[in-house]
Amino acid sequence: MPDLPPLRDVIARYGLSASKALGQNFLLDSHLLARIAAVPGDLNNVAVYEVGPGPGGLTRALLAAGALVTAVERDRRCLAALAELAEAYPGRLRVIEGDALKIPLAAVLPEGGAIIANLPYNVGTALLVQWLRGQLWPPRWTSLTLMFQREVADRIVAKPFTSAYGRLAILSQWRSAARIAMPVHRSAFTPPPKIMSAVVHFTPGEAPSDVDPAVLEQLTSAAFGQRRKMLRQSLRGVQGALGALSAMGIDETRRAETVSVDEFLAIARSLS
Ligand code: SAM
Numbered sequence: 001m002p003d004l005p006p007l008r009d010v011i012a013r014y015g016l017s018a019s020k021a022l023g024q025n026f027l028l029d030s031h032l033l034a035r036i037a038a039v040p041g042d043l044n045n046v047a048v049y050e051v052g053p054g055p056g057g058l059t060r061a062l063l064a065a066g067a068l069v070t071a072v073e074r075d076r077r078c079l080a081a082l083a084e085l086a087e088a089y090p091g092r093l094r095v096i097e098g099d100a101l102k103i104p105l106a107a108v109l110p111e112g113g114a115i116i117a118n119l120p121y122n123v124g125t126a127l128l129v130q131w132l133r134g135q136l137w138p139p140r141w142t143s144l145t146l147m148f149q150r151e152v153a154d155r156i157v158a159k160p161f162t163s164a165y166g167r168l169a170i171l172s173q174w175r176s177a178a179r180i181a182m183p184v185h186r187s188a189f190t191p192p193p194k195i196m197s198a199v200v201h202f203t204p205g206e207a208p209s210d211v212d213p214a215v216l217e218q219l220t221s222a223a224f225g226q227r228r229k230m231l232r233q234s235l236r237g238v239q240g241a242l243g244a245l246s247a248m249g250i251d252e253t254r255r256a257e258t259v260s261v262d263e264f265l266a267i268a269r270s271l272s
Contacts, residue, residue, distance in 0.1 A: 001064060002088035002089065004060060004085070004088060007026070007028045007055055007056070007057050007060075008028060010055050010056070010081045010084075011026070011055050013081075014055070014077060014078070014080055014081045015077065016054070016055050016075075016077055016078060016081070018190070018191055019075065021122075022052075022074060022075050022120060022122075023052075023119075023120025023121045023122045023123065023124075024054060024075070024120070025118075025121075025189035025190070025191060025192070025193050026054050026055060026057060026189065026190045027057045027058060027118055027188060027189060027190075028057055028190055029188060030057075030060070030061070032184070032188055033057050033058050033060065033061035034061050034064070034065075035182065036058060036061065036116070036118070036145065036147070036182070036199055037058065037061035037062050037064070037065045037067075037116065038065070039116075039145045039181045039182065039199060039201050040114050040116060040143045040145045040201065041143075042065075042066075043062060043065040043066055043067040043114070044065070044066035044067075045066060045067075045068060046066075046067050046068070046113065046114055047067070047068050047070070047109065047110045047112070047113035047114070048062050048067040048068065048069050048070070048113060048114050048115070048116050049069075049070050049071075049072075049105075049108045049109040049113060049114075049115045049116075049117075049141075050062060050069055050070070050071040050072075050115075050116055050117050051071075051072055051100040051115075051117040051119060051120075051127060052071075052072070052073055052074070052100070052117060052118065052119065052120050053071040053073050053078065053082055053095070054073065054075070054078055054118075055078060055081050056078075056081055056082050056085045058116070058117070058118050059071055059082070059085060059093065060085065062116060063085070063089045063092055063093060067092075067114075068092055069092065069093045069094070070093075070094045070095075070096065070108045070109065071093065071094070071095050071096070072095075072096045072097075072098055072099075072100045072103055072108060073095060073096075073097060073098075074097070074098065074099050074100070076097055079095065079097060082095045083095070096108065100123070100127060101123055101126060101127065101130070105130075105131070105140060105141075106140065109140055109141060110140070111140045112140070112142055113140070113141060113142065114141060114142055114143045114144075114145065115131065115141050115143070115144045115145070115146070116144075116145040116146070117145075117146055117147065118147040119146055119147055119148065121148075121149055121193070124146070124147075124148055124149075124152065125148075125152060125168070128144075128146065128148075128156075128168075128172075129168075129171065131144060132171050132172060132176065132202075133171070133213065133217075134213065135213060135214075137175055137204065137207040138204045138207075139204055141204070142203070142204070143201065143202060143203050144200075144201070144202040145181070145199060145200075145201050145202075146199065146200055146202075147184065147197055147198070147199050147200075148197065148198060148200055149193075149195050149196075149197055150183065150195060150196040150197055150198045151164075151195065152168075153180055153197075153198035153199075153200050154180075154198075155168045155169060156168055156169060156172045156178050156200055157169070157172070157173075157178050157179060157180055157200070160257060160258055160259065160260050160261075161257060161258060162257070163257075165257055166220075166224045166227065166256075166257075167217075167220045167221060167224050169261075170216070170220050170261055170264055171217075171220075172202065173261050174208065174211075174216065174261055174264070174265060175204065175205050175206065175207040175208065176202045176203060176204050176205055177202065177203050177205055178200055178201070178202045179200070179201055180198050180199070180200055181198075181199045181200065181201040182198065182199040183196065183197075183198045184196070184197040184198060184199060185197075208265050208269070209269075210269050210272055211265050211268045211269050211272055212268065212272035215268045215271050215272045216264065216265070216268040218238060219235070219238055219241065219264060219267060219268050219271070220256075220264060222234055222235055222237060222238050222241075223235060223256035223259065223264075224256045226256075227255065227256045227257060228255065229255065230252060230253045230254065230255060231245060231250070231251075231252045231253070231254055231255070231256065231259070232245075232252035232253065234255075234256060235252075238271070239271075240270075240271050241267060241271065244267050244270040244271055245267065247270065248263075248266055248267065248270070250263060250267070
């Protein structure tokens with residue numbers, strides 16, 4: 001294992017004062033970072049895409065676990081520190097300066113790789129939606145291991161009849177399994193954010209047959225866009241939806257919050 005300077009020294013040497021605008025809350029505890037890198041399982045020679053390596057704490061843990069890492073970082077101040085890390089692990093770390101929201105996944109992740117990141121909170125959900133959405137399934141990733149604000153993590157794994165249940169839960173669960181792998185206390189970050197966090201682990205499942213993702217999205221967007229309204233009101237604008245409810249014996253006075261993922265799939269299937 002290469003002998004690397006403490007992360008705090010790297011941050012001081014390269015003047016990496018945390019930028020709020022870039023969602024910078026760094027993790028410096030090597031034990032915690034190793035635990036996060038262990039969540040997806042054996043990473044030896046596995047291609048990993050990391051968004052936002054920052055000073056490189058999680059990147060170090062991924063490299064130590066044997067991963068082949070491609071990292072996209074928006075903050076050019078971090079690039080020199082990351083170049084040092086790339087030198088310590090020849091041929092195992094590729095760093096790209098850029099905005100992860102604008103880089104196609106195919107450019108940074110080979111088929112069958114894993115995505116692992118302590119995501120910047122301001123773009124975390126948008127990135128997740130990009131990775132979960134799409135017609136092609138299974139996706140090119142075999143797992144996602146992602147840090148989110150605890151409240152977002154709760155919305156991802158939420159079940160019906162809870163206030164956290166909504167579009168994000170359905171997007172996360174209809175053809176993937178998502179679980180909270182590890183809560184992370186706010187004090188683990190430098191600087192500490194106001195809120196708690198959690199690492200969520202996703203694996204792709206089998207896509208249910210005959211469900212068009214675009215139709216499911218239209219349906220859940222309408223249903224949860226007016227989540228306090230009865231389905232007969234919220235789904236009024238979705239062509240054929242009310243007919244599908246009655247054909248399936250789903251009571252149109254129910255609210256979106258009470259409709260299970262399987263029920264949404266059945267409605268979407270009949271409209272697809
Ligand atoms: N991985 C480091 C760690 O665990 O300590 C840093 C995590 S910090 C929460 C998020 C990182 O994402 C920061 O380094 C930030 O500069 C970077 N970042 C923010 N927006 C980004 C974007 N759109 N594309 C790529 N990186 C971004």
